[in-house]
Amino acid sequence: MKLFGDIEFFVVEAFRGVRRSGVMSLVAIGIVTVSLFIFGLFLLFMVNLGNMVAEMGTRLDIVAYVEKAVTPDEAAAITEKLSHITGVEKVRYVSREEAWRSFRDDFTQKLDLATIVGENPLPDSFAIKVRTPDILPKVAEAVAQYPEVDEVRYSGKLIKQIQTLIDALRLGGMVLVVLLFFATLLIVVNTIRLTVLARETDIYIMKLVGATRSFIRWPFVIEGVLIGVLGGLFGILILKPSYDAVTNRLQVGLPFLPLMTDKFTLNVIYLVVGISGMLLGMLGGYISVSRLLKEK
Amino acid sequence: MIEIKNVSKSYPNGVEALFDVNIHIGKEEFVFIVGPSGAGKTTLMKMLYREELPNSGTVIVDRINVTELLPEQVPYLRRAIGVVFQDYKLLPRRTVYENVAFALQVTGAARSQIRRHTMQALELVNMLKRASSFPEELSGGEKQRVCIARAIVNNPTLLLADEPTGNLDPTTSWEIMELLDKINRRNTTVLVSTHNKSIVDSMKRRVVQLEGGRIMRDQQLGSYNQV
Numbered sequence: 017m018k019l020f021g022d023i024e025f026f027v028v029e030a031f032r033g034v035r036r037s038g039v040m041s042l043v044a045i046g047i048v049t050v051s052l053f054i055f056g057l058f059l060l061f062m063v064n065l066g067n068m069v070a071e072m073g074t075r076l077d078i079v080a081y082v083e084k085a086v087t088p089d090e091a092a093a094i095t096e097k098l099s100h101i102t103g104v105e106k107v108r109y110v111s112r113e114e115a116w117r118s119f120r121d122d123f124t125q126k127l128d129l130a131t132i133v134g135e136n137p138l139p140d141s142f143a144i145k146v147r148t149p150d151i152l153p154k155v156a157e158a159v160a161q162y163p164e165v166d167e168v169r170y171s172g173k174l175i176k177q178i179q180t181l182i183d184a185l186r187l188g189g190m191v192l193v194v195l196l197f198f199a200t201l202l203i204v205v206n207t208i209r210l211t212v213l214a215r216e217t218d219i220y221i222m223k224l225v226g227a228t229r230s231f232i233r234w235p236f237v238i239e240g241v242l243i244g245v246l247g248g249l250f251g252i253l254i255l256k257p258s259y260d261a262v263t264n265r266l267q268v269g270l271p272f273l274p275l276m277t278d279k280f281t282l283n284v285i286y287l288v289v290g291i292s293g294m295l296l297g298m299l300g301g302y303i304s305v306s307r308l309l310k311e312k
Numbered sequence: 313m314i315e316i317k318n319v320s321k322s323y324p325n326g327v328e329a330l331f332d333v334n335i336h337i338g339k340e341e342f343v344f345i346v347g348p349s350g351a352g353k354t355t356l357m358k359m360l361y362r363e364e365l366p367n368s369g370t371v372i373v374d375r376i377n378v379t380e381l382l383p384e385q386v387p388y389l390r391r392a393i394g395v396v397f398q399d400y401k402l403l404p405r406r407t408v409y410e411n412v413a414f415a416l417q418v419t420g421a422a423r424s425q426i427r428r429h430t431m432q433a434l435e436l437v438n439m440l441k442r443a444s445s446f447p448e449e450l451s452g453g454e455k456q457r458v459c460i461a462r463a464i465v466n467n468p469t470l471l472l473a474d475e476p477t478g479n480l481d482p483t484t485s486w487e488i489m490e491l492l493d494k495i496n497r498r499n500t501t502v503l504v505s506t507h508n509k510s511i512v513d514s515m516k517r518r519v520v521q522l523e524g525g526r527i528m529r530d531q532q533l534g535s536y537n538q539v
């Protein structure tokens with residue numbers, strides 16, 4: 017009974033606060049909405065980028081060429097050996113005939129190379145798929161250690177460049193998110209501070225009659241949560257349809273683009289956005305009343 | 313009940329509000345603090361509920377060493393002390409009942425207790441019939457009664473009243489003083505600062521006179537001026 021009484025008190029006071037700060041509360045909710053929308057965009061962007069790299073990585077093979085043609089038995093043995101390297105997902109033997117055929121299929125129209133060269137110049141090879149693109153160089157090095165392997169090729173440079181780009185984007189995005197966080201926090205703190213100032217006598221009386229600091233804080237923390245959760249909710253309400261619209265467009269125009277459409281992952285992102293709003297509001301409420309709660 | 317030992321207090325702006333003050337006040341005493349404006353009466357009271365800390369000396373209230381209290385212990389000291397102000401400090405958007413109940417609510421009391429104690433306190437100050445009025449609908453004396461009800465609603469052992477009749481006419485002042493006397497007779501230590509000469513003279517209680525932050529006189533059965 018006592019606990020319910022306390023909670024009722026906190027919530028009623030919090031709503032009074034939001035109402036009393038009227039326009040400023042709306043402004044704060046709007047700003048939280050925009051900030052969380054941008055935060056959500058950043059998360060979606062990063063997830064998609066990650067998705068693309070992963071997708072690309074699975075398309076990129078390491079190709080190990082052997083010196084001379086191998087017998088089917090030897091091919092099976094080498095395939096077996098290479099499969100045991102950590103990080104290797106799949107190894108496929110590509111005979112020189114097969115390689116030549118696909119080469120000719122790819123290039124015959126554009127180039128008359130096949131007729132120029134005449135006979136098959138390609139060696140037997142093994143196409144090796146790795147689990148994640150970041151371990152490509154390591155696996156390539158391990159493959160090169162085998163005496164049967166003459167030469168190893170992979171597009172490591174490209175992967176590295178893309179990874180560097182992603183790291184830069186991630187860093188830039190995080191700096192942006194941190195700045196956004198502090199700017200939004202400042203707005204929330206100042207909004208709730210309006211309530212705090214309007215309540216200075218209430219707070220003074222509460223302290224005087226012996227309310228604990230946490231008790232005095234709760235209504236303001238809840239006021240922050242109200243602002244944060246509403247901002248988060250509106251943020252999600254803008255974010256989700258925007259994302260769906262953009263991905264629908266892109267999927268028509270650029271069908272090969274590996275967009276993140278996994279419902280679960282997307283819902284987790286929206287949830288993170290909402291919870292961030294709540295935490296932001298809580299922190300704002302907590303800070304806004306702190307100065308008045310200091311004891312001498 | 314109250315032990316003030318060698319207490320000196322100067323504010324950050326350099327004003328020396330109290331200088332080497334020593335007072336001992338027993339349980340259930342009724343004490344007047346008199347002295348001109350700026351003598352340090354308010355500062356002395358603030359020292360007791362730890363709104364201000366002394367620069368030196370010790371303050372003990374109800375066996376609690378106020379000067380050594382941790383911030384998180386301060387609320388529990390304040391629950392043992394009721395404070396009455398000259399300007400009432402009632403919350404304008406709350407009714408009389410809510411103003412008094414507020415003091416219990418914010419200390420986490422149970423709902424049934426809140427109701428019972430609030431009614432009792434309003435009954436004691438004779439304001440039960442105005443329970444649903446707002447402060448702005450009340451006269452000065454009525455506001456002061458509500459302020460007193462709020463101060464005593466959680467049964468403090470010490471009641472501090474800082475110039476409680478400063479804004480009231482003589483008749484109302486007497487009513488308020490009689491109320492404080494009644495509370496004192498219900499086993500509460502009462503400390504009243506005042507400029508009201510006729511009341512101090514006729515009540516014949518202990519009088520502590522402050523001037524320039526020093527104690528000039530501490531007299532049982534005293535009067536407003538030294539005789």
Ligand SMILES: Nc1ncnc2c1ncn2[C@@H]1O[C@H](COP(=O)(O)OP(=O)(O)O)[C@@H](O)[C@H]1O
Nearest residue numbers: 323325327329348349350351352353354355356
């Ligand atoms: N918060 C404060 N900051 C600075 N000086 C103060 C403060 N409060 C009181 N004073 C000064 O301390 C002295 C004592 O004040 P106070 O205790 O209020 O006296 P009284 O209540 O007897 O009128 C006065 O000179 C006053 O100006």
Ligand SMILES: [Mg+2]
Nearest residue numbers: 353354355474
């Ligand atoms: Mg004063």
